[in-house]
Amino acid sequence: MKRSRFTEDQIIGVLKEHEAGISVADLCRKHGVSDAIVYKWKAKYGGMDVSEAKRLKALEDENGKLKKLLADAMLDNSALKDLLEKKW
Template sequence: MVKKRFKKTQILEILNKYEEGASIQSLIKEHGISLATFYNWKAKYSKSSNYNKQELHKLKEDYERLSRMFAELSLENMRLKAQLEKIE
């Protein structure tokens, strides 16, 4: 049984370096992989990378929406406490 040499996170880091502008030749020399391996990784993991970017964008939107909701509810809570203090 062949042991995998690189974990998925390591492969994604290598592909991110490529997307940032590093040359393929420097990457394959640095990490000791073949050109075919690089292109196989690129074909296999670039799709998941795009999926992860979309998920991250969705999570950021949800975070912003929930932050606004929290701020609004906090303000309303403070107003209600102030009204209670006036009544008492």
């Protein structure tokens, strides 16, 4: 997955500028992003503070690690079941 070149702090700052009254087109020109990105950020980070955004990022990272652990455990479980089902 491609990593964003903007941190949560910068994204929240851009959204605060939008709330202050700057148009999306001006924000896009100023920060070098597309309007779709601004609306995507608004959907994800709208109304958040920087600390909340960092907490969200930490939870997403933890969730990814847990999903990977679950997938590994399910794969091991499946391999053991296949091994036990074989007739010797």
